[in-house]
Amino acid sequence: MQPLKVLSVFGTRPEAIKMAPLVKMMEKDPRFSSRVCVTAQHREMLDSVLALFDITPWKDLNIMKHGQTITDITVRTLAGLQEILKDYRPDYLLVHGDTTTTFVASLAAFYEKIPVGHVEAGLRTGNIYSPYPEEMNRRLTGTLATLHFAPTQQNREHLLKENVAPDQIFITGNTVIDALLSVIQPDYDFRDEKLNRLVSEREAHPLVVMTCHRRENWGAPMEQIFEAVCRLARRYPHYRVIYPVHLNPAIGKLAETTLGREPNVHLIQPLDYAPFANLLNAATLILTDSGGIQEEAPALGKPILVMRTETERPEAVAAGTVQVTSVETEAIFRAAVHLLDDPVVWEKMARAVNPYGDGQASRRIGEALLYGAGHLSAPPDKWEGERKNNRDYC
Ligand code: UD1
Numbered sequence: 001m002q003p004l005k006v007l008s009v010f011g012t013r014p015e016a017i018k019m020a021p022l023v024k025m026m027e028k029d030p031r032f033s034s035r036v037c038v039t040a041q042h043r044e045m046l047d048s049v050l051a052l053f054d055i056t057p058w059k060d061l062n063i064m065k066h067g068q069t070i071t072d073i074t075v076r077t078l079a080g081l082q083e084i085l086k087d088y089r090p091d092y093l094l095v096h097g098d099t100t101t102t103f104v105a106s107l108a109a110f111y112e113k114i115p116v117g118h119v120e121a122g123l124r125t126g127n128i129y130s131p132y133p134e135e136m137n138r139r140l141t142g143t144l145a146t147l148h149f150a151p152t153q154q155n156r157e158h159l160l161k162e163n164v165a166p167d168q169i170f171i172t173g174n175t176v177i178d179a180l181l182s183v184i185q186p187d188y189d190f191r192d193e194k195l196n197r198l199v200s201e202r203e204a205h206p207l208v209v210m211t212c213h214r215r216e217n218w219g220a221p222m223e224q225i226f227e228a229v230c231r232l233a234r235r236y237p238h239y240r241v242i243y244p245v246h247l248n249p250a251i252g253k254l255a256e257t258t259l260g261r262e263p264n265v266h267l268i269q270p271l272d273y274a275p276f277a278n279l280l281n282a283a284t285l286i287l288t289d290s291g292g293i294q295e296e297a298p299a300l301g302k303p304i305l306v307m308r309t310e311t312e313r314p315e316a317v318a319a320g321t322v323q324v325t326s327v328e329t330e331a332i333f334r335a336a337v338h339l340l341d342d343p344v345v346w347e348k349m350a351r352a353v354n355p356y357g358d359g360q361a362s363r364r365i366g367e368a369l370l371y372g373a374g375h376l377s378a379p380p381d382k383w384e385g386e387r388k389n390n391r392d393y394c
């Protein structure tokens with residue numbers, strides 16, 4: 001049988017991190033003929049992931065512009081993919097998650113009648129404006145896709161409610177755990193003097209790691225979030241807050257004028273994935289509005305406050321390691337104080353749980369793809385979502 005021709009299309013940092021283990025697996029497996037096309041919706045933040053995992057794109061649309069709008073990304077991706085898909089005609093196009101690259105690549109494939117496999121399918125908040133535009137991107141991608149790789153049982157149920165055929169959904173776990181397990185190391189050397197020092201001093205000066213970038217938080221919500229972090233930094237002067245600031249200039253400016261004034265808040269450039277994941281592993285508390293970090297922190301046994309109004313990742317909330325605080329200053333501040341002042345509360349939240357995977361998601365997705373294309377007679381095993389201790393994997 002001919003190898004299955006798979007074209008993976010992605011463009012931003014989180015997509016690259018979560019597609020990398022799958023791309024590497026397909027590169028090595030002779031049952032696949034795998035190529036990568038990047039839109040480069042992100043440039044530097046994408047390139048650092050490609051370098052880490054040693055992925056050389058076959059095509060690079062290089063679409064990023066500073067201050068790009070969702071429409072810019074849409075138009076440039078759609079136009080860029082048209083000829084590539086017409087000429088190459090993969091058996092499957094693979095996309096990940098919920099970015100505008102994801103949705104538009106799926107649409108471009110649909111126009112060419114190329115089936116789409118959706119990795120990280122079925123996450124939902126139920127609110128089309130939160131997260132914006134991701135909730136709509138993933139719904140539209142789900143409508144366009146033929147095969148759906150759902151990380152959890154709950155994600156599968158969302159798809160079933162939307163009338164996706166049960167035999168097109170595979171519960172695989174999330175590839176983010178495959179990626180995380182490949183970079184976490186005890187006694188990690190950050191190759192950066194300042195980070196090595198901050199991490200080595202964490203007994204006396206515990207670390208709070210934060211990220212904040214979501215489009216729906218731009219403006220007033222982000223100001224409230226930053227105000228909460230300023231108050232925390234003042235209440236706990238011996239703590240250190242480390243914030244690798246997203247490259248969007250609008251975020252950097254606000255961070256600089258607010259958080260930049262606090263002596264124990266360290267605003268730094270975005271970190272490459274390996275140092276960032278190992279920094280998370282050294283943290284006492286994580287504050288974020290990111291999607292992927294909500295999956296990584298529980299696997300590392302780190303309490304995490306999600307500074308958003310809702311989450312599409314309720315599994316770790318149910319397991320007790322994630323709390324959704326809203327974006328209000330007082331609510332974020334109080335939730336953090338409760339956690340940092342009460343060791344019992346902290347211990348309860350710091351239990352390592354793995355609702356999102358066991359490091360085998362890429363293998364399952366590969367097998368499901370082959371099965372869906374008629375190259376294998378049996379579907380893969382299903383990720384059961386056992387809450388095993390992190391130490392079983394790390
Ligand atoms: C995008 C995704 C979001 C995802 C996030 C992950 C959309 C609409 N948004 O949001 O779903 O959660 O990525 O981080 O798909 N920039 C750089 N260099 C980079 C990356 C970004 O300079 O490597 C700057 C550019 O000025 C760019 C801006 O950041 O215009 C915004 O990037 P964009 O991809 O439009 O939005 P994000 O907020 O990053």
Ligand code: UDP
Binds near residue numbers: 014245269273277
């Ligand atoms: N991340 C990283 N460096 C950083 C901040 C985050 O490598 O400085 C990683 C993080 O571990 C996670 C992913 O980027 O895997 C999350 O990306 P982001 O927050 O940009 O997007 P989201 O997950 O919200 O879509």
